[in-house]
Amino acid sequence: MAYSEKVMDHFQHPRNVGEIENASGVGTVGNAKCGDIMRIFLDIDDETHIIKDCKFKTFGCGAAVATSSMATEMVMGKTIEEAMEVTNKAVMEALDGLPPVKVHCSLLAEEAIHAALWDYAQKHHIEIKGLKKPK
Numbered sequence: 581m582a583y584s585e586k587v588m589d590h591f592q593h594p595r596n597v598g599e600i601e602n603a604s605g606v607g608t609v610g611n612a613k614c615g616d617i618m619r620i621f622l623d624i625d626d627e628t629h630i631i632k633d634c635k636f637k638t639f640g641c642g643a644a645v646a647t648s649s650m651a652t653e654m655v656m657g658k659t660i661e662e663a664m665e666v667t668n669k670a671v672m673e674a675l676d677g678l679p680p681v682k683v684h685c686s687l688l689a690e691e692a693i694h695a696a697l698w699d700y701a702q703k704h705h706i707e708i709k710g711l712k713k714p715k
């Protein structure tokens with residue numbers, strides 16, 4: 581099992597680890613396959629709906645750390661609608677791929693981002709196109 585250089589880089593130097601105090605949206609999800617947990621914090625501008633900051637915490641493995649690190653970088657600066665395009669597939673592509681047994685780990689970041697966006701949407705009584713209620 582070989583990891584790409586980008587995966588190794590994001591695993592060894594993860595970006596945006598931590599918490600955001602008074603975050604606009606928080607999402608916590610568990611991985612059905614391995615039981616690992618991921619939490620995503622979003623800071624969103626209420627007028628422009630642009631994601632100003634994004635941080636994550638996970639109990640997941642190295643692949644979960646690397647995908648979350650990349651995902652947080654990818655959603656920052658985007659609007660909440662554009663952030664919906666940051667799928668686990670898009671994140672894996674940006675990391676030059678993941679070994680097949682680790683693909684489930686990359687779902688954590690996507691699901692947690694969606695849960696955080698859902699939290700924000702609920703608080704502000706808005707709808708985000710394509711966003712479904714988290715399980």
Ligand code: FES
Nearest residue numbers: 614616640641685
């Ligand atoms: Fe659980 Fe990767 S094995 S997140």
Ligand code: FES
Nearest residue numbers: 614616639640641
């Ligand atoms: Fe927990 Fe992968 S199963 S780190």
